[in-house]
Amino acid sequence: xxxxxxxxxxxxxxxxxxxxxxxxxxxxxxxxxxxxxxxxxxxxxxxxxxxxxxxxxxxxxxxxxxxxxxxxxxxxxxxxxxxxxxxxxxxxxxxxxxxxxxxxxxxxxxxxxxxxxxxxxxxxxxxxxxxxxxxxxxxxxxxxxxxxxxxxxxxxxxxxxxxxxxxxxxxxxxxxxxxxxxxxxxxxxxxxxxxxxxxxxxx
Numbered sequence: 001x002x003x004x005x006x007x008x009x010x011x012x013x014x015x016x017x018x019x020x021x022x023x024x025x026x027x028x029x030x031x032x033x034x035x036x037x038x039x040x041x042x043x044x045x046x047x048x049x050x051x052x053x054x055x056x057x058x059x060x061x062x063x064x065x066x067x068x069x070x071x072x073x074x075x076x077x078x079x080x081x082x083x084x085x086x087x088x089x090x091x092x093x094x095x096x097x098x099x100x101x102x103x104x105x106x107x108x109x110x111x112x113x114x115x116x117x118x119x120x121x122x123x124x125x126x127x128x129x130x131x132x133x134x135x136x137x138x139x140x141x142x143x144x145x146x147x148x149x150x151x152x153x154x155x156x157x158x159x160x161x162x163x164x165x166x167x168x169x170x171x172x173x174x175x176x177x178x179x180x181x182x183x184x185x186x187x188x189x190x191x192x193x194x195x196x197x198x199x200x201x202x203x
Contacts, residue, residue, distance in 0.1 A: 006156050011132045012066065014140070015130050019102075022126045025100075026102060030107045030120045032116050033051070034110060034114060050089065051090050053191060061187075064182065071099075071182075072097055072098065072202055073202065074094065078091060078093075093108070119134055120134070137150050
C-alpha cells in the first residue's frame with residue numbers, strides 16, 4: 001500500500017462526486033508549501049529526488065483519483081534555483097490533460113507566506129463548484145448558493161490506516177495497485193517534461 005493518504009480524506013469524496021460522471025471537468029490544486037532549509041534531503045537528487053517527486057506525487061495522485069480517468073499528456077515547468085538541479089526546484093506547475101479532455105493543474109510554491117493556508121483544491125463541473133481549504137473546510141456552490149462544512153484537519157491518514165489494517169485482517173479487499181502505479185508514472189512524466197521543456201504523452 002502506497003501512502004497517498006489524501007485520496008482517503010473525508011472531503012475528497014465530495015470532489016470526486018462532483019467530477020465523476022460530468023462531461024466537462026476541471027480541477028486545480030494550489031500548495032503553499034514553504035521553503036526547505038539548505039541541505040534538506042529532498043534537495044538531494046538521489047536521496048529525495050526533489051519536491052516534485054517527493055511531495056508533488058501526492059497531489060498528482062489526488063488529481064487523478066478525483067477525476068477517475070487516465071492522463072494522456074503532462075506538461076511541467078519550474079523556477080530554477082541556484083545550486084539545485086531543475087528537477088529539484090521548489091516552485092513548479094504541472095498541467096494534466098485527461099483522456100476525456102478534462103484538465104487538471106498543480107501549482108506548488110515555496111515562496112508564499114505561512115499565514116495563507118497550505119493546500120487549496122478547486123473543482124468545477126456541471127455548473128457547480130467545490131472548494132476544499134486545508135482539508136478543514138468544504139464549500140459547495142450550486143444554483144447560485146453556497147454551503148459550507150467545517151471539520152478538524154483530516155488529510156486521510158486515519159482512514160488509510162484503518163483500510164490497511166482491515167486488509168491485513170482479511171475483512172476488506174486490498175486497493176487495486178493500477179491507480180497508484182498510474183499516478184507514479186504520471187509524476188515521473190512530469191519530471192521528464194520539466195527537464196525537456198516539452199509536453200510528455202502518457203501511454
